[in-house]
Each structure stands twice: as structure tokens, then as C-alpha cells.
Amino acid sequence: MIKGRFDDENLKWIPVLIIVVFLFPFLLKSATFSYKYYLYILNIAGIYIILTVGLDILSGFTGLMSLGHAAFLAIGAYTSAILVDQVGLPFELSLIITPIIVGLFGFVIGFPALRIEGMYLGLTTMGFGFIVKRLIIAFREWTGGSGGLHVSKATFFGITINNDWDNYFMIYTFAILAIIIARRIVKSKLGRAFMAIRDSEQAAQASGINLAKYKMMSFFISGMFAGFAGVLFAHTSHFISTDHFDILLSILFIVMVLVGGVGSIYGAVLGTLFIVLMENMFIPLFEDGMSQFVHLEAGDFQVFIFGLIMLIFIIFQPLGLYGMWLKMRIYWKIFPFNPRKRFN
Amino acid sequence: MKRIVSIIIMTAFIWMGCENKSTSPGVSDTEILIGNIQDLSGPIKELGLLIPAGTNMYLDYINSQGGVHGRQIKMLVEDHGYNPQKAVVAAKKLIEKDQVFCLYNVIGTSPAEAIRPILEESGVPLIAPATNSSSMSDMSRQAAEYIFHTDAGYDLQTRVLIDYIIDKNPDAKIGIAYQDDDYGENALKGCAEAEGNHGITVQKESFQRGATDFVGQTMNFMKGGCTDVIIGGIVREPVTIMKTAQAIGYKAQFYGLGPTVDARVGMLAGEAGEGFIAAYWANYPNSDDSGPTLYRQLSEQNNVPEKMRGLYHYYGFATAHVLVEGLRKAGKYPTRERLMKGLETLHDWDSGVFPPITYSRNDHAGVESVILLQLQGGKQVAITDWRD
Numbered sequence: 001m002i003k004g005r006f007d008d009e010n011l012k013w014i015p016v017l018i019i020v021v022f023l024f025p026f027l028l029k030s031a032t033f034s035y036k037y038y039l040y041i042l043n044i045a046g047i048y049i050i051l052t053v054g055l056d057i058l059s060g061f062t063g064l065m066s067l068g069h070a071a072f073l074a075i076g077a078y079t080s081a082i083l084v085d086q087v088g089l090p091f092e093l094s095l096i097i098t099p100i101i102v103g104l105f106g107f108v109i110g111f112p113a114l115r116i117e118g119m120y121l122g123l124t125t126m127g128f129g130f131i132v133k134r135l136i137i138a139f140r141e142w143t144g145g146s147g148g149l150h151v152s153k154a155t156f157f158g159i160t161i162n163n164d165w166d167n168y169f170m171i172y173t174f175a176i177l178a179i180i181i182a183r184r185i186v187k188s189k190l191g192r193a194f195m196a197i198r199d200s201e202q203a204a205q206a207s208g209i210n211l212a213k214y215k216m217m218s219f220f221i222s223g224m225f226a227g228f229a230g231v232l233f234a235h236t237s238h239f240i241s242t243d244h245f246d247i248l249l250s251i252l253f254i255v256m257v258l259v260g261g262v263g264s265i266y267g268a269v270l271g272t273l274f275i276v277l278m279e280n281m282f283i284p285l286f287e288d289g290m291s292q293f294v295h296l297e298a299g300d301f302q303v304f305i306f307g308l309i310m311l312i313f314i315i316f317q318p319l320g321l322y323g324m325w326l327k328m329r330i331y332w333k334i335f336p337f338n339p340r341k342r343f344n
Numbered sequence: 345m346k347r348i349v350s351i352i353i354m355t356a357f358i359w360m361g362c363e364n365k366s367t368s369p370g371v372s373d374t375e376i377l378i379g380n381i382q383d384l385s386g387p388i389k390e391l392g393l394l395i396p397a398g399t400n401m402y403l404d405y406i407n408s409q410g411g412v413h414g415r416q417i418k419m420l421v422e423d424h425g426y427n428p429q430k431a432v433v434a435a436k437k438l439i440e441k442d443q444v445f446c447l448y449n450v451i452g453t454s455p456a457e458a459i460r461p462i463l464e465e466s467g468v469p470l471i472a473p474a475t476n477s478s479s480m481s482d483m484s485r486q487a488a489e490y491i492f493h494t495d496a497g498y499d500l501q502t503r504v505l506i507d508y509i510i511d512k513n514p515d516a517k518i519g520i521a522y523q524d525d526d527y528g529e530n531a532l533k534g535c536a537e538a539e540g541n542h543g544i545t546v547q548k549e550s551f552q553r554g555a556t557d558f559v560g561q562t563m564n565f566m567k568g569g570c571t572d573v574i575i576g577g578i579v580r581e582p583v584t585i586m587k588t589a590q591a592i593g594y595k596a597q598f599y600g601l602g603p604t605v606d607a608r609v610g611m612l613a614g615e616a617g618e619g620f621i622a623a624y625w626a627n628y629p630n631s632d633d634s635g636p637t638l639y640r641q642l643s644e645q646n647n648v649p650e651k652m653r654g655l656y657h658y659y660g661f662a663t664a665h666v667l668v669e670g671l672r673k674a675g676k677y678p679t680r681e682r683l684m685k686g687l688e689t690l691h692d693w694d695s696g697v698f699p700p701i702t703y704s705r706n707d708h709a710g711v712e713s714v715i716l717l718q719l720q721g722g723k724q725v726a727i728t729d730w731r732d
Contacts, residue, residue: 037440040433137524147479147526148428148454150461150486163465237432239458244429280433302385 014180021172025165038281039164043236045276046171047229050178052256052268054225059254060263061186062218063198064113067250068125071132072223074245076102076230081151081240082142091154091235099227106223110216129250133242148241151234167236174232178225182265185221194218198263255306259313261320270321278305368679370445376412376671376678378419379438381450381459382474386426387554388451388578391656395449395474396421398660401642402668412671413678420444424455431455435462446471446683448667449660453477453526456491463487469684471670472663472710476501476602476625477530481709492670492687492703494663494710496625498527499534501601502574504714504731505623506538506546509572509599519547519570519596521561521585523577527553531576531601551581558585559592566594574599582620583612590616597621602714607654610719620719621727625711626698629658630724635665635697662697666710669695699730 024042028035051073058064080098083089089097112124136143143149154161154170161170185191193214196204205211234240252275260271283302317324370377380399382392399419407416420442422434431450438444439462447463450456451474463470464487471492473480478497482488502520509516520535522528528550535546547568549561562585565573573596575582582604589596600609600622607629610617627633629640639661643653666687671678673686692700698711713732717724 034441034443037436040436040440044429044433140529145526145529146454146524147529148457150457237429237458238461239428239432241428241454241458243427243454246427280437 018176021176022169025168036164039168041276041280043164043167043171044280045273046168046175047232047236048253048256048276049175049269049272050232051226051229052253052260052272053178053182053265054222054229055253056257056260056263056265056268057182057185057191057194057225058218058222059257060268061191061198062194062215063117064215064218065118065122066125066222067122067247067254068109068128068132069222069226069253070245070247070249071125071129072102072106072226073230073233073249074132074136074240074242075105076227077151077234077240077245078136078143078149078230079227080231081149081234084235085152086142091156091231095228095231098231099224102227102230103220103224106219106221106226107216109223110219113215113219114212126247126250129245129247133245136242144241146242148239148243151238151240153238154232154235161236171232171236174228178228179265179269182225186265190214190217195263252306255310259309259320261322264320264322267320267322270325274321275306278309367677368445369443371415371678374415376415376417377442377444378417378667379435379442379444379447380419380421381424381431381434381438381447381455382421383426383451383455384421384423386424388426391451391474391578392421392423394652394654394656395451395660397648397652398657398662399449399664399667400660401646401648401657402661402664404646405638405642406668412668413676417668417671419448424450424452426452426455428454428458431458432462435459439466439468444468445678446667446670446680448472449474449663451475453479453530456480457526460485460487460491463490467680469680471667471687474659474663475527477526478533478709479526479530481707483706483708488708489705490684492666492684492708492710494666494698494701495602496711496714497534498530498576498601499537500712500732501623501625501714502531502534502576503538503541505574505599505601505621505716506535506542506544507731508621508716508728509597510538510542510544513571516572517547517568517570518544519549519565519568519573521549521551521558521565521573521575521577521581523581524550524552528576531574551577556580556584558588561585562588562592562594565589565596566592570596572597572599574601575604576601578603579606579608579612582609583617586613586616586620599623603655605655605717605724607724608651610722610724613719617719618721622717622724623714624717625714626658626662627696628715628717628724628726629654631726633696635662635695638696662695665695665697666701669693 025039028038051069055069058066076098079101080094083094084091109128113121137146161167193209196209197214201211256271256275257268259274261267283305313320380396382396383389384392403417411417422438424431424434447468447470449472450470453475456473456475469490472494476495476498478499480491481493506518509518522531539546547570549564551561575585582600586598598620602624605622605624627635629636639658670683670687674683687703688705690701690703692702694700699713701710713730715726715730716728718727
């Protein structure tokens with residue numbers, strides 16, 4: 001009900017957001033001498049935003065579960081590293097070709113989605129993740145095996161993207177583009193077909209929606225977003241290794257979408273920022289203090305907190321961070337005529 | 345003319361008397377901050393506890409004697425969970441936020457490889473990366489000038505073990521169980537070298553990091569008729585393979601690479617581990633050399649539990665010697681450049697914990713020889729001299 005009311009979004013604040021995003025590094029630089037570290041964290045968040053926005057199209061809008069998005073990210077990263085550093089393609093071309101290749105992988109994974117759903121699809125995509133990891137190790141001549149692969153810096157139309165400062169502007173330009181494109185997709189006929197499939201496959205089919213076509217399209221699009229994120233990941237972190245693209249990362253992407261609010265593009269953005277900042281900045285702050293009361297090892301504390309956050313959101317706030325924001329907005333819009341029960 | 349000459353001489357004396365008092369970040373009047381990145385939550389988290397504990401034991405000892413040039417050494421430890429990406433985040437945090445003077449002991453090959461671009465960008469040296477991989481001392485690689493490796497490579501260790509086996513028995517059929525990662529790849533490099541030297545073929549069986557079942561690999565070695573088996577694992581792998589071999593009645597001589605020298609291998613394997621030979625590249629913890637003697641003395645003083653003592657705790661203690669010596673060489677007003685230049689002046693430096701170490705501008709390899717230790721009655725005994 002809340003969602004329906006605000007479907008026609010107000011786009012006036014988008015230019016303001018863009019200005020804030022691009023002014024932020026300057027503010028950060030003037031505020032702290034360790035701004036490079038914070039920029040790096042934000043850069044990771046920016047790359048993951050591109051991926052989770054795509055994951056939300058698949059899981060939030062089409063209702064298809066994926067535990068293989070870390071593998072899509074890996075394919076994107078390795079493909080671009082090979083295309084640029086070994087084949088000699090320009091980075092700009094890799095930005096176009098790699099997402100298509102990863103999208104095709106998504107297309108292939110979409111096949112089983114025609115017959116299986118829910119947990120079983122999750123397991124299938126998880127299996128895909130394991131296979132990709134083994135394949136990367138097996139093709140060690142190109143991928144460097146489990147030892148990892150050093151990747152060159154991105155050169156964008158003659159400009160070499162040298163450091164975290166440059167990376168920030170490149171990543172967030174693409175992240176904003178990804179958000180706009182994703183918004184356009186979910187508002188189009190394609191997006192409506194995805195949502196129809198999510199709500200009821202039978203009803204969607206009865207309305208003339210080709211399930212096979214749209215499910216595979218959803219996987220293809222989601223794969224493309226992940227592939228794009230993979231390209232940026234490889235050329236901004238300069239080193240990729242199979243150790244990073246594990247099942248835990250796939251689960252973390254799901255948590256990001258879930259915490260942000262399933263089925264809303266802005267939710268995926270908020271959820272990703274929230275989780276990445278929690279993981280790298282806030283949890284370490286509390287870790288030492290908490291360890292006096294609860295005996296948990298370093299990594300366990302993080303898993304504990306993420307588990308807790310997820311439970312709290314699922315039980316008390318299933319619409320996620322974006323849902324909270326929408327509720328707040330409606331509350332103030334109709335204040336003081338708020339029907340009490342509606343906002344419990 | 346006299347006046348000009350005297351002015352020149354005076355200026356020269358003043359210039360010589362002036363020491364450059366500028367220091368790098370991480371250095372205050374009383375303290376030097378060091379950054380360490382360990383695995384505190386991943387597949388080798390037990391090492392993440394032991395290694396920094398060993399380092400801190402030695403640093404506390406140095407600090408109690410007044411520190412280095414009057415400064416106390418303080419170490420910050422970050423976690424990477426054996427994830428290279430997290431290692432990059434940790435390195436950025438230590439360098440940019442905590443402003444450490446240098447990095448030390450980053451554990452794991454891929455995490456250490458991942459931070460090469462950061463070392464190059466920031467100019468921060470990495471002392472004693474905690475991996476035996478020889479890629480760390482490959483001077484042709486990125487940021488090699490900032491990395492000072494201590495450990496002898498897995499490739500050298502494997503080659504020396506195969507040379508030893510063939511010396512003893514030219515007809516030996518050798519097998520190697522290797523971890524399917526960078527550790528194993530480096531070991532296989534040495535294996536290929538030895539295969540070429542001796543004209544032999546080694547039977548290779550892989551396993552995944554963190555594996556707990558080795559029945560398949562052990563059966564394959566038995567089927568292949570291997571008389572000598574090298575295990576490129578840490579602690580669980582040699583123990584499980586030797587126990588499995590005992591259970592299925594397979595008799596072979598077992599060998600291990602550096603990480604298997606840990607005392608727990610003997611304790612856990614019991615009878616099955618008797619006679620196990622491992623390659624090691626430092627003065628082993630039980631020896632009478634000055635380093636191990638100090639180690640045992642400090643361990644007693646600090647009441648270090650018996651189960652903590654051993655290879656990894658000792659590793660932290662031993663590599664800290666290189667760090668401290670580097671800081672001494674960096675002088676009263678240390679900068680990162682002076683630290684690197686200071687280490688590069690070490691020539692046949694006898695630390696007491698390692699065989700003599702030499703670093704130079706083109707050689708950051710540290711120890712380049714190994715000694716073979718055998719478990720005899722549950723104790724490690726050296727059975728060879730240093731070999732390379």
C-alpha cells in the first residue's frame with residue numbers, strides 16, 4: 001500500500017544527490033587526514049552498489065534467488081583482467097564486452113531457473129559459484145590460479161585512473177548510471193513482467209508473459225550488472241584472487257539487498273552502504289569493547305552482528321531501510337492526521 | 345683566499361654535524377608504531393593468535409631494555425581472514441588511518457601479494473611477510489624493493505628434500521601431497537626443478553586448503569608404490585596422512601615442508617609421526633643456538649603455556665629480530681627510506697635465530713638454506729647441516 005502510493009517518484013532530488021556525491025570527497029579531505037582510507041571503503045561500496053542493484057532486479061523484482069553473485073563478480077573481474085592485460089583490449093571496450101560475457105553466463109544459469117525455484121535455485125547458483133572457483137584455479141595460465149592475479153590500472157579515454165581519489169569519481173559515475181538504468185528497467189514493460197512473475201507465475205503466464213524468456217532476461221541483466229562491477233573491482237583493487245569470491249560474499253550481497261529493502265533499487269543502495277560501512281568502520285569500533293563482555297573471535301563478532309541485523313530487519317522491518325524511509329516520509333506528509341495503526 | 349677556505353671548512357663541519365631529524369609517520373619521540381595483518385578469523389586463525397604473541401614477547405623484551413633508540417615499539421594487529429581484499433582494507437587502514445611506520449608479518453601469499461600496489465603507492469616497507477613463498481623475494485615483481493623476506497622458499501625446501509631422498513636412495517619413488525593454492529604451486533616449482541635435475545617423476549596428489557580427509561591421497565600413494573612422501577601442509581595434513589597410512593598399513597618415509605615443523609605434529613601424530621622429517625629454515629626452537637635459548641628463557645619468564653610454544657609462536661619471535669635490527673639501523677631519526685637502506689647493509693648478519701642473513705639492494709631473500717629435522721622420540725633432532 002505504501003509502495004503503491006509513492007511509485008511515481010519525485011526525481012528533483014537526484015541532481016542534488018549527484019552534487020552531494022561528487023562534493024563528498026572534498027569535504028572528507030578537509031575533515032580528516034586519513035580520507036584515502038575512507039574513500040577506499042566508499043569505493044568498495046560503490047562497486048557493490050552496482051552489483052546489488054542488479055541482484056535486486058533478479059531477487060527483489062523477479063523473485064529468483066541467487067547465491068552465485070560472487071561468482072558473477074569473479075567472472076567479470078577475471079575476464080576484464082585477461083581481456084585488458086593479456087589480450088590487449090582497451091579498458092573502455094572491456095567495460096562493454098565483459099558485462100555481456102557475464103550476462104551470457106547469467107543467461108545459461110537462468111535455464112535451470114525455468115524448472116526450479118526458491119531454495120533449490122539458491123543451491124544451484126551456489127554450486128555454480130564453487131564450479132567457477134575451481135575453473136579459475138584450473139585455468140591458471142590465464143588466471144594465475146589460486147595465487148591470484150595482478151591487474152593493471154584503468155585507463156579511461158587516455159586518463160589513467162591512478163588512485164582512490166580518481167577511482168571514487170569513476171566508480172560513482174558508473175554507480176549513479178547503474179541506479180538510473182535499473183530504475184528505468186523496473187519501471188518499463190520488462191520490469192512489470194518481472195514483478196508479475198515474482199507475484200504469481202501462473203497469473204503472469206495467463207497474462208501472456210513468456211516465463212522462460214523473462215526469467216533468463218532477468219538473469220542476463222543481473223549478470224551484466226555484476227560483470228560491470230567485476231570490471232571496476234579488478235582495475236581498482238589491482239589484485240584479484242579466488243579467496244575473495246567465496247560463498248560468504250554471495251550471502252553478504254543478499255544481506256545487503258535484504259537490509260536495504262527487497263524490491264527497491266534505492267533500498268539495495270542503502271543496504272550496501274549500510275553493510276559495507278558497518279563491516280569496515282563501525283563493527284571494528286565496538287569489537288574491542290564488546291569482547292570484554294562476550295567472548296567472540298574477530299570474524300565471529302562480525303558474523304554475529306550481521307546475523308543479528310538480518311534477524312532484526314526480517315522480524316521488525318521487512319521493508320528494509322528504504323521501507324523505513326518511506327514510512328517516515330508518509331508519516332510527516334500526512335501529519336497530524338496519521339491513522340495510528342498504520343505506522344505500528 | 346684563506347677566509348674563503350675557512351668558510352668552506354666551517355660550512356662542511358656544520359653540515360656534517362647536522363643530522364636530518366625528520367622522521368616518517370608512525371614515529372613519535374617515545375614510540376614507533378608497526379602494523380601487522382594476520383588471519384584472526386579465517387582458515388588459519390590459530391596462527392593469527394600464536395605469531396603476534398611470539399612477536400610481542402620479543403618486543404616486550406626489547407621495550408623493557410629501553411626500546412630502540414629510546415622509543416618503545418608498539419604493534420597493531422588487523423585481521424584479513426585470509427581474504428586478499430580484506431588485507432588491502434587492513435593495509436589501507438594501518439597506513440592511512442593509524443599511520444604506522446611500516447608493515448610487518450602480513451600472513452599468507454595472496455594477502456601479501458594483494459598489498460603490493462599499496463606498498464608501491466605509499467612507500468611503506470613490509471618486513472618479514474609471513475609466507476615461505478619465494479615470490480616474495482622475486483626482485484622483478486611489483487614493489488619488490490619494499491619487501492624484506494626472511495623465509496626460505498617452499499620451492500627450495502621441496503628441492504632440498506628431494507635431493508636428500510635421492511641421495512639416500514637413488515631408486516626411491518617419491519610422492520608429494522600439495523595444497524591446491526599458492527603454497528602448493530610454489531612447492532611444485534621446486535619439485536619440477538628436482539625432477540629435471542634427477543630425471544625422475546614425482547607422483548603428485550592435491551588437496552584443498554582446510555581439507556580434513558586424506559584417505560584418497562594416501563591410498564593413491566600406496567597404489568603408486570611411493571617409498572617417500574612429502575607433505576606440503578601445515579599441522580592437520582601431515583598428522584592425518586601419517587595416521588591414515590598407519591591405519592591402512594602403508595609404510596613409507598614421510599617428509600614435510602617448513603610449516604609442518606610445528607611441535608604439535610609430533611604431539612598429535614604420536615607413534616605414527618615417529619621418524620617424520622621436515623625441512624626448516626631457522627635455528628629450530630629446541631636447538632642450543634642463542635636465539636632459541638633466549639626464546640625458551642622468555643617463554644618461561646612470561647609463563648607461555650606449553651601448547652602455545654612451537655613453530656608459529658617462535659616464528660613471531662624470530663622474525664621480530666629482523667624488524668628490530670632494521671629499526672636500529674634506521675638510526676635515531678628513522679624514516680622508511682633509512683629503514684630499507686639500513687636492512688640492505690646487513691651482511692652475514694648473525695641474529696641467533698636464523699642462519700646468517702644478507703640483504704642488498706638486489707637481494708631481499710633473507711634465509712636461503714634449510715636444515716632437516718627428524719622427530720625422534722617425540723623431539724626434533726637436526727639430521728643434516730644447512731643445505732641450499
